[in-house]
Amino acid sequence: MEILVASSVGILTAGGVYLILRLRTFPVILGLALLSYAVNVFLFSSGRLAIDQSPILSKYGETAYTDPLPQALVLTAIVISFGMTAVLVMIGLGAYLEAGDDRINTADTDADRVEDGQA
């Protein structure tokens, strides 16, 4: 199980990083969404994995519970990352509507001018 979680985090991160390095706003936003998953799962897993040990206190005797603190932190992180995504989408949308193009790099940088020219 640990291998699956760790590899998921790794692959989500890799996909996210690749997408945020793209040159248009929409893939960058998708990349950030992937990175949010990766970070949330990463933080969550820092409480170590446990099965059938939800942190809901049981009235019936002693049972083991998983670490609730990372869960609480991740819960707010999920909601906040939604807020962040929404703001980014709005900024990206605004930039596209104002500038008529959704490139994320300003045009006068030499490296990207070459790249754009080759496209």
Next chain:
Amino acid sequence: MSDGGHFLFLIALLPFIGALVPGLMIRAGRTACATFTAVPTALALVMLLILAPDVMQGEVIEAEVSWLPQLGLSVSFFLDGLGLLFAGMILGVGLLITLYARFYLSGDDPMGQFYTYLLLFQGAMLGIVISDNILLLLIFWELTSLSSFLLIGYWKHLPEGRQGARMALTVTGAGGLAMIGGMLILGNIVGSYNLTDILQAGDEIRASEWYLPALILILLGAFTKSAQFPFHFWLPHAMAAPTPVSAYLHSATMVKAGVFLMARMWPVLSGTDAWFYIVATIGLITMVLGAVIALFKDDLKALLAFSTVSHLGFLTMLLGFGTQAAAVAAVFHIINHLTFKAALFMTAGIVDHETHTRDIKRLGGLRHLMPVTFLVGTIAALSMAGMPLFNGFLSKEMMLEEASHTDWLNNPLVVPILATIGSLFSAAYSYRFIVHVFLGPKRNDYPHTPHDPPFGMWAAPALLVTMVIVIGVAPFLAEGLVTAAASAVTGADLHPHLKIWHGVTPALWMSVIAIGGGAVLLAMHAPLDRAWIRAPRPEAKVIFDRLVGAIVAMTRGLTELTHTGAISRYLAIFTVASVALGWIAFSGSGLSAPTRGLLPIPPVVAVGWVMLIVATALVVVMHHHRFRALVLIGIIGLSVSAGFVYLSAPDLALTQISVETVTIMLLLLALHFLPKVTPKESPLGLKLRDGLIAVTAGGGVGALAYAFLMRDIETISEFHLSNSYEGGGGTNVVNVILVDFRGYDTYGEIIVLGIAGLVIYALMHALLDGPAARRLRNADYSQDRSRDRHPLMMVVVTRVLMPIAVVVGIYIFLRGHNQPGGGFVAGLVVAIALLMQYMASGFAWTQERKKIEYHTLIGLGVVIAGLTGAGAWLAGQPFLTSAFTYVHLPPIEEFELATAMLFDLGVFLTVLGAVMLMLYSLSRIARFAGETVNVDPMDYDPGEHADDDKAGL
């Protein structure tokens, strides 16, 4: 706190409160404005006078309110002899300046602003001299720099004013920064930031190895503020300020702040060789240099500015001598310099005001036209020259006396000779002020024919020169104040006697040489002046401008090098740097052996994992097709939620799945306006580079996750688990952590979410006012529009679902404290229910039925959460402490009521409001883009006649 302490607080506060008055009173006219400006100053002065007798007896009045005791921060003031002297000067001259400025400023100048700045400055300056806490003192110190910036640049239309203001701010601000460092070192050595404690710890400080760095840093602050060589150049440029400002800041108060600080720190820092050689030498150089330059300045105010530089050097040198007699002389000269220099500045202002020029070469013979001004100016200038029977003579004699027996590197002659030369030039430029301005023949080419100004304008300088004469003739009148202040400076019980005649001493001969030589020098002024103009000399402003220019060019170069506008490049650099740093941190220490075993992998979970991996890979490969990529993102989100369910995190699963829904909706809405396809434009090299970075980063993070998943750690969760029920009253520990243990965090987070919602709303409005609006109107989105936008089935189903969804939301909310759920999830669920209405029945239909604005929901949520937290104060508990009880109402089972639920209600409302506001804003854009708005719930209503062709829209 004693009554005196209360007065002290009031004195410190009055100018700041008063600063609000002039802006209001200016509508009532200029005289009313000036009068009301004088009121707070006068009140503060009266209170100071009430305190004065006790302070003169040697009592120290203290007032303290502790603020952050852990950091050594407290609002504490104290008033001793030195503070009394300076506070009296600040308030007394402040009153005179208020009067003078009333007549000086022309009708075009915004007088309300002027008086507001003036009072702000006055408050800051008062703060410096009565602060007991050095951190507080530093704040006031910086405030004087800021408020003087406003005052120097008061005439915003003059480039000299703006440049002078910037230069003054740069130099004194930089010095202030250095001083912060020095003060922190002092506080560190002593272990307290209270001046009264620091003043007791002189031996400890001088013995510390940090003494020299602290000394140099503090002196940098004092020297820049008091315009000591080589930082003297800003003061003459600050003369672009209106003359009342020059008279107040640049003669009487602000430039003396450095001198004040050296006097304040005298018991702690003085008495070492380092102190003597740095302070006395710099003072001596400044005194001589300032006096020499002053003689050759043709601008009246520049002459006075360099003379002020020279006199500040004089004071610095005296404090640098480190003897008690020199300290007495310094304190006495502070008073004397104040009286004659402020009067001289005001005189210069009157001359400027009346003749419209300050160029000495264009003046002369004014005694016939302005007899009163002539009298006032002459008395003040003679005092500055050090003529007997005026107060300047007395303190200059004391200075020369001290200089005459000071050895510098075992040489007994250097200091006395240079001090005499300084006095000689000082006498010369003072004579020049009289002779070249007032004496000589009357001219007929003044730019404006002068006459004496109204009484209000010459009253203030006249009062000051009266003091010049009174102290000069009867110095014992000032003895009390000088004794109190000098005792406070030195920390010793002093009883100086101020006398006119000290007998025939070396100092008397030095005085005679200075007074006589000055006259000779003035007689030779014309040829000397020609030589001076021809001689090459460094121009401080040019050097300063070049220096600033070089720094600006350097930082600009650096910025342009790193900040190219290519966000992809920043992100790449950021990722590579993070991976590299992680690698470095990781490679430092080896890994211990794993302490946990692997959990088994059931087949269903393996399938979920494969889905997640495949979907992620497909997103990367197919991201050019944006809709498909969104669908894949949805799959990833669902897989992650399922993972949370399996791994004992029901709350996370609930949240993830509802957030997933709204995120996809949001992205779909946005995609409506964006290109549907990402062009394939990255060259292969870039793709390979990014792929390499991505794989490295992913591999690193994955390995890190695997490494810690295999090892146990100590956690604090045991505390949460065992206290959740007894302390927080809930069995869902995650929810209890959110609303109770870490309620403060949650409170901050809902505020952030609310702000995000408002930001989006504001962005939407900004967009719809700009060029984006035109683009939207002209765009053609008709090809993505469905023929039947509001299908009957969907309308009916969502209507039926609405109450069910709301009940589910309420249920999830209510059970949240004990079972998975809570405000966050409930907010999202209800938001989705509402969004379905928008989607199914249309914008207008839903909007019409909306009874409460989403902004209001956000506000209500934050306020409810905040008030719940604040309610704990009523019970004498810290913010956000929760309380709960169990209630039993007969037909229902026993249930719990907790304040935490009220807090959760705030969370619920904020989340609901923010999510709705975000999506609502995007839909507003859609409406703007020519999207037709339906009035009826369905585009095609089967209840109507078939020939109705609304469906054709």
